Amino acid sequence: MKNNLLGQLFLVALFAVLLHVAAMTSALGYVYPNLKPDCNTCIEECDLELPRTPIGQTIGSTASVPAVNHAATNEMKQQILRRQPHVPYCPTCPQVVPQYVKPSVAPVVIVPQQPAVRPVTPAPVAVPQQPSQVKPVAPMTSGSKYQIALFLDNSATSQRLKSWFTNDAKLAGLKSKCDYQEYTAENALYKTRYARIVPVSQFPAVLFLKPDGGHVHAAGGQMIPGSADALYEDMREGYTLAKSVESAEAVHEQPGAIRETGYSWDAGINPAMQLEQDCPDGFCPPTEQPGWRPGQRVADLFDRVDSSKNAIVWASAMEIAVFVLLGIVVLMAVAVAMKKGR
């Protein structure tokens, strides 16, 4: 009897233990269906390659700011909202919005008797509130380059035009000081952004623009001159005209900021910082330089490129012709007076 009682107690205990183990296993499977390491946070366990030596170009060497979540810096980023089938990008295809399809077989849900682990409710993500009452009205830009854009086709003129900006000293020099782009009729940005402004029928075309897109000079098709020098002079003339209308209304902007050749990130970083350099692209408006005196001509975009212009007499062809003719007339009148006076 005693043995039977012990045996029964043993069986009950064994059954309880087995039931408990089964409950634990079921509970774990219910709360954490994927027991494999989460590669979003456990990079080492995923045995992924992680170069230790930072490579690439670093801007500055500012001391680390405690506010930066460095753990998240090298966290893997993937973040996809919906699990949807891969839809290859096809700009000419009709837009298809992939639909999430629920699985046809409902997963088996095990209700644990004694959940061993309390499910952790993730902390709410700090999502910034969208400024629904705010409408963006203007960009924040200061100090961008002039722009040169070529719109090219397969014609010989296109090839010649393109080669000018590579081989001609003046145009290549001007190009180096501007943002330069080439577009063809098949270019994605051209088709979506510039096709109605510069139609294919106008190809080849060259645009010389201010940083905000304001036209300085434009030529297309038959209006493209026959030589690189002529095109350069046309662009120069357009630049002069554009400057002339700007100076009539523009307010002189010289903040007096010291031009820096690089970026200094030595100061502590905080969200209220503002970029103070006025010309990060390497080309600044003319400022007073050592040796500059009032009245001295200030160098501008074209002066730096055209190094061959060293006129002794700052006059046009018309003015030079007038001077020459006047000189001849005076000399001959003097000769007549001297001859008749004898």
Added chain:
Amino acid sequence: MFVSISLYTMLACSLTLNAWLLTRPSTRADVIETWLRVIAKLLGRGLAVGFIALAIILPGCDEPKVARRLPAPPPEVPVCNLPAELHQRNWLGQKGQGSCVHASLTNHLRWLNQYELGEWWRSKYGDGEWASQLRHRLDAANIEYSFTEKADPRFLDWVSNTRTGCILWWKPAHCCTFMGWVIGQDGKQYAAILDNNYPGKFEYTEREQFIRLWAGYGGFALAVHHPATISLPYLSYEVL
């Protein structure tokens, strides 16, 4: 133009008359009379026409042009205004992971008019990514770039000023494309973000809040070295 023609005509007549007088013996009174006679003869015999033509051909007709400024259209907002048709949506890679970093970089390259490079990158890489491996892959492809890992707002100022934009860590375990700063109607500065999970629109966050949150997401941003596509052209002046 008429003044210059008259001036050159007078100069040419004077030259001719003086040359003629040099060859003829005469008194001073005769000189004046001769001047008047010759001028009348020249004008009467139409020789002035030839001098007028010479006066036109010799100096050219370059007169200063006068231009008038034309009003500018409203500026593009944001400065990196990638057309909606070119917004790349996030996709699942071969490992079943989201490819937000590569989608953001594709958007960034498309704005820089590097569409073929973006397509090559999109076909070559997918799934999750992290900062150091991204830089390693860019180095391997000989793509020049700049980056920050310190949530430095001046980096974003720079990419906004140069209209290039950048990719950055934004939202939990996510990467988006920064399209520049804009100014709202309240006068505050906002960051314009293109989220590859929501292509076709831009999201805006106030600047200082954006910087704080960006730091919390890792503070990483990266911009490829290449000029942005040109601004939308408009006629800024006309010649009168």
